[in-house]
Amino acid sequence: MSNLIYQNAITTDDWTLVELPKVEKVVRMQAGKVVLFHLTGENTISAAQIADTVIPPNGLVLLPMSVYIARKASLENRVAKQEVGIWLATHERLESLIEVEPDLNRFPLVAVFVERFADGRIFSLGNLLRTRYGYNNTLRAFGDVLRDQLYFLKRSGFDSYLIRADRNAQEALTSLNDFTRPYQGAVDEKLPVWRRVSRK
Amino acid sequence: MYKYDEIDQQLVDERVAQYRDQTRRFLAGELSEEEFRPLRLQNGLYIQRHAPMLRIAVPYGMLSSKQLHKLADIAARYDRSYGHFSTRQNMQLNWPKLEQIPDILAELATVEMHAIQTSGNCIRNITTDQFAGIAPDEVVDPRAMAEVIRQWSTFHPEFALLPRKFKIAVSGTKQDRAVVQMHDIGMEFYLDGANKVAIKVWVGGGLGRTPILGSVINEHLEWQHALTYCEAIVRVYNLHGRRDNSYKARIKILVKALGIDEFRKQVDAEWLHLKDTPNTITEAELARVAQHFAAMPYDNLPVNNASFEAEVANNVAFAAWVKRCVHAHKQTGYRAVTLSLKPHGKAPGDASSEQMHIVADLAAQYSFGELRVSHEQNLILADVQLGDLFAVWQQARAHGLATPNIGLLTDIICCPGGDFCSLANAKSIPIAQAIQMQFDHLDYLHDIGELELNISGCMNACGHHHVGHIGILGVDKDGSEWYQVSIGGKQGNDASLSSVIGPSFAAEEMPGVVQRLIDVYIDQRTPEELFIDTVRRLGVAPFKAHVYAAKEIEASHV
Numbered sequence: 001m002s003n004l005i006y007q008n009a010i011t012t013d014d015w016t017l018v019e020l021p022k023v024e025k026v027v028r029m030q031a032g033k034v035v036l037f038h039l040t041g042e043n044t045i046s047a048a049q050i051a052d053t054v055i056p057p058n059g060l061v062l063l064p065m066s067v068y069i070a071r072k073a074s075l076e077n078r079v080a081k082q083e084v085g086i087w088l089a090t091h092e093r094l095e096s097l098i099e100v101e102p103d104l105n106r107f108p109l110v111a112v113f114v115e116r117f118a119d120g121r122i123f124s125l126g127n128l129l130r131t132r133y134g135y136n137n138t139l140r141a142f143g144d145v146l147r148d149q150l151y152f153l154k155r156s157g158f159d160s161y162l163i164r165a166d167r168n169a170q171e172a173l174t175s176l177n178d179f180t181r182p183y184q185g186a187v188d189e190k191l192p193v194w195r196r197v198s199r200k
Numbered sequence: 201m202y203k204y205d206e207i208d209q210q211l212v213d214e215r216v217a218q219y220r221d222q223t224r225r226f227l228a229g230e231l232s233e234e235e236f237r238p239l240r241l242q243n244g245l246y247i248q249r250h251a252p253m254l255r256i257a258v259p260y261g262m263l264s265s266k267q268l269h270k271l272a273d274i275a276a277r278y279d280r281s282y283g284h285f286s287t288r289q290n291m292q293l294n295w296p297k298l299e300q301i302p303d304i305l306a307e308l309a310t311v312e313m314h315a316i317q318t319s320g321n322c323i324r325n326i327t328t329d330q331f332a333g334i335a336p337d338e339v340v341d342p343r344a345m346a347e348v349i350r351q352w353s354t355f356h357p358e359f360a361l362l363p364r365k366f367k368i369a370v371s372g373t374k375q376d377r378a379v380v381q382m383h384d385i386g387m388e389f390y391l392d393g394a395n396k397v398a399i400k401v402w403v404g405g406g407l408g409r410t411p412i413l414g415s416v417i418n419e420h421l422e423w424q425h426a427l428t429y430c431e432a433i434v435r436v437y438n439l440h441g442r443r444d445n446s447y448k449a450r451i452k453i454l455v456k457a458l459g460i461d462e463f464r465k466q467v468d469a470e471w472l473h474l475k476d477t478p479n480t481i482t483e484a485e486l487a488r489v490a491q492h493f494a495a496m497p498y499d500n501l502p503v504n505n506a507s508f509e510a511e512v513a514n515n516v517a518f519a520a521w522v523k524r525c526v527h528a529h530k531q532t533g534y535r536a537v538t539l540s541l542k543p544h545g546k547a548p549g550d551a552s553s554e555q556m557h558i559v560a561d562l563a564a565q566y567s568f569g570e571l572r573v574s575h576e577q578n579l580i581l582a583d584v585q586l587g588d589l590f591a592v593w594q595q596a597r598a599h600g601l602a603t604p605n606i607g608l609l610t611d612i613i614c615c616p617g618g619d620f621c622s623l624a625n626a627k628s629i630p631i632a633q634a635i636q637m638q639f640d641h642l643d644y645l646h647d648i649g650e651l652e653l654n655i656s657g658c659m660n661a662c663g664h665h666h667v668g669h670i671g672i673l674g675v676d677k678d679g680s681e682w683y684q685v686s687i688g689g690k691q692g693n694d695a696s697l698s699s700v701i702g703p704s705f706a707a708e709e710m711p712g713v714v715q716r717l718i719d720v721y722i723d724q725r726t727p728e729e730l731f732i733d734t735v736r737r738l739g740v741a742p743f744k745a746h747v748y749a750a751k752e753i754e755a756s757h758v
Contacts, residue, residue, distance in 0.1 A: 117235065117361075118238055118321070118361050119361065119443065120321075120358075120359070120360055120361025120362055120363075120438055121438060121439055121443075123357055123358040123359070123360060123361070123438070124358055124435050124438045124439050125439075127358050127435075131473070132473060146235060148222065148235075148239055149360075149361075151355075151357070152355075152357040152358075152360040152361075153357075154357075155357030155358075156357050156358055175218075178214060178218045179211060179214050179215075179218075179355060180210060180214065181207050181210060181211070182355060182357075183207075183211070183351040183352060183354055183355070184351070184352045184353075184354075184356055184427075184479055185477070185478040185479045186356075186357045186358065187357075190477075190478050191478045192352070192478060192479050192485075193207055193351075194482065194484070194485040194488070195478055195482070197207070199205055199207065199485075199488055200205060200488070
């Protein structure tokens, strides 16, 4: 059974996730005085990994952002056919994608991979994709996606959630509606409560 | 104070249901310890040395009589009949049972209370000056904005899982009493040249293992933009703050690494997109919230009260209490009263259920049914008539709530320490108690004058030891408990961080060490000079010399 939630229901996953080939871990430790904190301690992606990534010839493919950026020219046809989705990890810079592809709506699917559920960068990335970069198609969270983060993901602009394989997606559905009337404006409900209703 | 409407009530009710289910799933093994951890922490539940500890939110320190009665009942029913008031103006229960927390939350919800975001890596309780709304030197009452910020930060979806905890303090007085410079974001409200409410914003302050005072990121922010500006700051932090090392994860580390100018540049770049978005505060919303903090229906009273003056003249003990525990009020004929939770020899900040009931009754009878918690861990009756002070004192004294030591050496700020907290390196409560007993003589205590002594059981600095005039830090050396002493810290507008005087001491040495620091002060002070002034004038050296000289003499006699 599928563990994919789209909007408020379980659905099947038609996309093939493409991952970078595994290499021995190259960890970039803290570098220099002004540190790019989001890179600290996280894997860097090598040109060889990008070149060696195998992209299935047919069907809907969800590609690593770095692979798309490097191999964009060869993917134009498939992008035109709406066969290409993009995924990035929470520490990757969204701006590097925007630089080569300002119109994200060319992708039917953008997905954010969260390695550990406690990594709240995913919420800011969802917000930026929706509000800054005008992305209107399906926005998916995958990786360590658990039910107690769903409400926040939904409010941050996500509408697709691939629940971690060992958890029950059906049960997780209820958590999308943990709270009925949020205080602050966010991505889904843009207005704060005081602009939505008359409070005494 | 702020009263819930059905929207606020529904939110806390839904929270109880959500947390009840999370607890059920944890107990049923459907959630791992690691997965449950952030969920319970965002609900104020720690797993401590002996039992869980539940931290209950007291937004910006304000409580009603009804709420305090409920806290007293909860402490009696689910705990050991006492609670601990913290430096974040919250209340903590030290012995609740994990499986009963949902029931406690349900009880709290009946009096418009909760434990939301009292811990965890999220925006915590907003704190402010305990004299907000009544202080004579207040320029802007910050409580309405504190409530607006509280609502905005409650379950803010983008900031639900930050790199680390995030604390916001607001103040609206010339003399800062909310220690805004030691918060992740500090906001001072003031009237600008056009007589409009504006905000001076500090960022990146904090204590803990790397104490840093905040840097000014914005000298003049119009109040309407408080929320969107905070969103810009917290977004930059959420995306770029370190997540690989929890000791390096606070926003202060990011601000320090980037430098305040670069950090400001990044915040401004974000704010360009966020400014004037719907979370911009409207006049109507601020007015709606502000009506909850309107002035109390005060009587028109004369400046003086004859019976009060007679009691002060006739009763030395009452006069001493008035001097230390009664504070100026902007309404003629009214005073604010601090009920000391620092009786000598008791755990600082603790109140029994019986005491809580007494305080709640006093508030109902004499202070419009409201009270406040101060970050110095005392309880405040904010609006007492001069003519009622003697009656308040008598009842407070009968229940151990009238120690005349506010602002003095024994008004010690102290974390729960190694007796309760699993983070602590050393116990802090017994040290506080021993020092209080050393200075139990009231005349002597008053002669020493205003002095802030703060104790933390570890470098997480819950006891704010860096900003104490005397700061004591529990450290672990080869598995035994030692205490590092520093002097010269101060909160307020001219805040400073204290300097360590030298090698640490054993627990039993501590009362004597503090005594010798005081001896140097008494010996060296000029008239009108407080301990902190003498330290600032002379530096650490003479204090250090006297403390360690005594130590050497003792050692040579062994």
